[in-house]
Amino acid sequence: MAKPVEKSENNQIDKLAEAPLEFVKEGSQFLNKCKKPDTKEYVKIVRAVGIGFVSVGVIGYAIKLIHIPIRYLIV
Amino acid sequence: MNTNYNNNIYPLNQLRSIMSAATPPGGQRTLQKRRQAQNAKEKQLKQTPASTRQAGHGGSSNSILKVYTDEANGLRVDPLVVLFLAVGFIFSVVALHVVAKVTGKIF
Amino acid sequence: MAGFRLIDVVKPFLPLLPEVEIPYEKVPFDDKIVYTIIAALIYIFGQVPLAGVSKDESTVKDPIYFLRGVFAAEPKTLMEFGIFPLICSGLIMQLSAALRLIKVNFKLQHDRELFQSLTKMFALLQYFVLTNIFIVSGYYGENLTIVQIGLLNVQLVGAGLVAILLSEIIDKGFGFASGNMTIETVVIATNLVSDTLGIAQIKVDEEGNTEARGSLINLFQGLRSSNKTFLGGIISSFNRDYLPNLNTTFVVLAIGAAICYLQCLRVELPIRSTKARGLNNVYPIRLLHTGALPVVFGYVLLTIIHLIAFVLIQCIARNDPSSIICKIFGHYESVNNLLYAPTFPLSLLTPPRSFANGLLSQPLTFVVFSAFMLFNAIWFASKWQAISGSSARDLAVQFKEQGITLVGHREQSVARELGKVVPVASTTGAAILTVASVGGEFLGLKGKAAAMVIGVTSAFSLLEIISVDYQQSGGQSALAQVLGAPGRF
Numbered sequence: 122m123a124k125p126v127e128k129s130e131n132n133q134i135d136k137l138a139e140a141p142l143e144f145v146k147e148g149s150q151f152l153n154k155c156k157k158p159d160t161k162e163y164v165k166i167v168r169a170v171g172i173g174f175v176s177v178g179v180i181g182y183a184i185k186l187i188h189i190p191i192r193y194l195i196v
Numbered sequence: 197m198n199t200n201y202n203n204n205i206y207p208l209n210q211l212r213s214i215m216s217a218a219t220p221p222g223g224q225r226t227l228q229k230r231r232q233a234q235n236a237k238e239k240q241l242k243q244t245p246a247s248t249r250q251a252g253h254g255g256s257s258n259s260i261l262k263v264y265t266d267e268a269n270g271l272r273v274d275p276l277v278v279l280f281l282a283v284g285f286i287f288s289v290v291a292l293h294v295v296a297k298v299t300g301k302i303f
Numbered sequence: 304m305a306g307f308r309l310i311d312v313v314k315p316f317l318p319l320l321p322e323v324e325i326p327y328e329k330v331p332f333d334d335k336i337v338y339t340i341i342a343a344l345i346y347i348f349g350q351v352p353l354a355g356v357s358k359d360e361s362t363v364k365d366p367i368y369f370l371r372g373v374f375a376a377e378p379k380t381l382m383e384f385g386i387f388p389l390i391c392s393g394l395i396m397q398l399s400a401a402l403r404l405i406k407v408n409f410k411l412q413h414d415r416e417l418f419q420s421l422t423k424m425f426a427l428l429q430y431f432v433l434t435n436i437f438i439v440s441g442y443y444g445e446n447l448t449i450v451q452i453g454l455l456n457v458q459l460v461g462a463g464l465v466a467i468l469l470s471e472i473i474d475k476g477f478g479f480a481s482g483n484m485t486i487e488t489v490v491i492a493t494n495l496v497s498d499t500l501g502i503a504q505i506k507v508d509e510e511g512n513t514e515a516r517g518s519l520i521n522l523f524q525g526l527r528s529s530n531k532t533f534l535g536g537i538i539s540s541f542n543r544d545y546l547p548n549l550n551t552t553f554v555v556l557a558i559g560a561a562i563c564y565l566q567c568l569r570v571e572l573p574i575r576s577t578k579a580r581g582l583n584n585v586y587p588i589r590l591l592h593t594g595a596l597p598v599v600f601g602y603v604l605l606t607i608i609h610l611i612a613f614v615l616i617q618c619i620a621r622n623d624p625s626s627i628i629c630k631i632f633g634h635y636e637s638v639n640n641l642l643y644a645p646t647f648p649l650s651l652l653t654p655p656r657s658f659a660n661g662l663l664s665q666p667l668t669f670v671v672f673s674a675f676m677l678f679n680a681i682w683f684a685s686k687w688q689a690i691s692g693s694s695a696r697d698l699a700v701q702f703k704e705q706g707i708t709l710v711g712h713r714e715q716s717v718a719r720e721l722g723k724v725v726p727v728a729s730t731t732g733a734a735i736l737t738v739a740s741v742g743g744e745f746l747g748l749k750g751k752a753a754a755m756v757i758g759v760t761s762a763f764s765l766l767e768i769i770s771v772d773y774q775q776s777g778g779q780s781a782l783a784q785v786l787g788a789p790g791r792f
Contacts, residue, residue: 144681148731151570151724155590158567167563170762174492174559180340181493182501184347189503192352195293244408246401249692251409256397258693258729259594259764262481263393263423264474268416270322275338275472278323282345282465289381289458292354 308406310417313424320420321464323471330477332776339478342469343489349462350380355454357444363622364643365442366613366635369654369744372754373602375490381462383437385490388429388463389470389483391603394596396422398683401690423467430463431456436610440617480768484595484761491758495555498547498751507545518549544657551748555755558743562759565735566591570724573710574702583710588724590732593687595760597680597733598740600687602753604679605652612649657747673741677734684733688726695722736760 158166248255254265313320330338356379365371365378376385400407400418408414434456437443443455470482478485497503501516515521518540525536541549568590576582612632620628622635633650635643645653651671655661661668688694699718708714709721736756743752 144730144734147727148734151727151731152568152590154570155568156571156587158564163564163567166567167560170559170563170759170766173766174759174762175496177489178492178494178496181344181347181489182496184344185350185493185497186503187348188350191290195290195297195352245410245692246690247397247692248409248415250690250697251415253409253415256393256481256691258592258688258691259596259760260481260768261390261393261397261483261596261599262474263389263397263483264323264419264471266412266415266419267325267475268320268322268420269317270320270420271318272324273321273468275323275475275477278321278468278472279341279345282469283348285461285465286345286349286351286381289351289354292454293352296354 310405310407310414310421313417313421316424317420320423321468322420323468323475323477326476332773335478335772339473339485340489342472342478342482343486346375346382346466346469346486347490347493349465350377350382352380353383353443353455353458355443355447355451355458357447357451359444361441361444362637363441363617364635364637366617366643366645367606367609368643369750370602370606370609372491372494372750373487373599373757374606375487379443381458382466383459384430384433384463386466386470386483386486387603387606388426388433389467390487390599391607392422392425392429393483394600394603396425398686398690402686423471426467427460427463430460433610434459436614436618440613442617479765479772481765484765488758488761488765491754492762494751494754495758498555499552501547505546514543514546516546518547518552521546522549547751551746551751554743554746554748555751558739558752558755559759561739562736562756565732565739566760566763570728572721572724574707575710576706577708577714578706584707586707586709588721588728590728591736591760591763592693592725592729592732593684593691594764595736595757596687597684598676598736598753598757598760600683601676601679601737602757605675608652609645609649612645616645616649654741654744654749655747656749658745661745661747669745672744673738676737676741680733680737681730684729685726688729693725695719695725698725 245251248265249257254262256262367376368378370376370387371378371385374385374387374390376382376387396405396418399405400409405418407418409418438447438452438455443451447455466486470486472478473482473485474480497516499517499519502520503516504513505516506512507514515524521543522537522540525540526533566589569587570590571585571587574584574586615628616622616632616634620626620634623629624634633646633648635645638644638656644650644656647665650665651668652675653668654672655665655668696718698721702708702717703714709717712720740753740756743755744750746752
C-alpha cells in the first residue's frame, strides 16, 4: 500500500515543479495566437480611454477643489 | 435518502438470495454504489450554481465585481434619498468642524 | 440543507439594514450617466477631514500608505478606509460561496437576498472594526476622550454606510454594472489629474514655502519661483519625493498606455450561426478575460496581512522594537514624518519607496512581493473564470441559446474547445497584469502603479458595458449629442 502513495506524492512534486514551466509555455503559446492591434486601432483606443479618464478626472478634481476652502475654514 | 429507501425493499426472491448467500460487505456492489453516489454528488455540485450569474440572475461577471442584484428585505430607501442623505451627512461633519472651531475645544 | 448556515446570521439585522430600491422600470441611458457621476462625485466630496482628531501630531503614522491608491482611500478623512471593506467583502464572500465554504443556493431568491445582505453587513462590520483598530493604535492621537472616540466611530462607520449605499445605487441598475469599480475608477482618475494638474498649495518646509500638488503645475511654478534656481526648479520637479513628481507621472502614464495595449490583445475564435448559412463572425476571448479583479484580489490579501500586522505591532506591542512580537514581525519606522515603513520581515510584502533604495536595503522584497502577488492573482484568476458565470461551459450555453457555434466544431464540443482557451487566457492575463503593476510598484510609486493598472482595466470593463447599454438604448442620448460623440464609445 505504501509504495503507490509515495509514488503519487513524487508525481505531485514533479507536477508542482513542472507547473510554472507548463504555465509559461501555455501562456506564451496563447500570446502568440493573440491578435495584436495595429497602430491605428491602438491610437484610437488610447485616445478614447485617455479622453474618458482625463474628463472624469477633471470633473472629480473640480469637486476636490471645494475641499480647499473647506479645509481653510475648519483648520 | 431516496435511494436508501428503495434499496431496503427487495423483491422477495432477491431477498432470499441475499439471505442465503450472505454477501460480505464491500466488494463490487458497494464500490459501484459508492461510485454512483459520487457521480450523483458531482452532478448535483455541477447543477448548483457557484454564483448569482451562473444561476442566471446577473451579478459579478468575469471582469466585473457586482454585489447587489436583488432587492432584499430591509429598510427600503429611494436612491435620491440616499444621495441627499449622503450629502447631508458630509455637511454635518463639516458643521461639526465649525462648531469645534467656534467653541474652541474638541468636546 | 439542514443545520447552521452563515447566511442565516443576518436575519435578525434585516429590518435595520438600509436597502436601495430596485428601479421600477429600466432607467434611461442619460439618467444612468447622471446617477453614476453624482454618486461618484459624492464619494469624492466625502473626502472631508475627520472631526475630533487630536490636533497634536500623533507618533503613529499611516501604515497602509501604499494600499490607499488602490482602494480610493484618503488618510484622515471620512474615506479613511476607502472602499476596501466593500471590495474585500464582495470578493471574499462570492469566492467562498463558490468554493462552498458558505452554503448558498443561488437558485433561490431568498438565499440570494440573504447572501447579499450578509455581504453588506460584513462590509459594515469591517468599517467598524477598522475604525476601532485605528483608534486603539493611537493613529488619531493618544488619550482620546470618550466623546472623540464616539464621534470618530459615528463618522467613519457612517461614511462606510454612505459608501456602501452609493455603490449599491450604481449596482442596482441606476448606474452601470458595478458601483465598487465605478467609484474606484473615478477616484483613481481624479487622483491622476490631481497629481498632475493639482493646484493646491502644500507647505513643504518650516519656512512656509509651498509647492503645488500637481507635478506639471509644480514644474511651471518652479521655473519662476523666487527661492529656487531655474535648473534647481526643474530638477526638483522631477525628483521631489514628498509630493508627486514628473517621473512618477510619466511612469504612470506609460503603464496606462501599456494596459491599453494589453487590453487589445485577444484570440478571435471564428463562429458561425447554426440557423442561417453564411453568417460568419469572430468571438473574441480577451487576454485580460478576468479584467483587473486578480490584481485587486492580490491587494485585498495584502491589505489584510498588513492590517493584522498593524494590530499586532502597534495595538499590542506598541511598536516597541524590544518586544517579542516586533522581533518576529518587524516594527515600523517613521519616514518623512508621514509614513510608517515596516522593517524586516514585514517589509518583504511592502513595495520599496524608491527603486535604488529597495535594491540596496531590501533586495529580497523584489522576489517575495512579486511571487506573492503573482501566485494570488493566478490562483484567483483560475478560480474566478470558472465560477463567475463566464466559464467555458457557461459561454457554451450562451452560444447554444444564441444559435451560434465554433467553426469546425459540433455544438457538443464547443464547451471543450472554449475550455482550452478561457482558463489559459485568464491566468496568463492575470500574470501579465500583475507583472505590470508590481513592476511599477518597484519603481517606488507607492500604490499609484497598481491603482493605474486597476483603474484603466476597470475603465475598459465598464466602457464595454456602457457601450452595449448605449447601443441598446438606440443611441438616443441627449448627453451624447451634447458631447458630440455619437456612438464613439
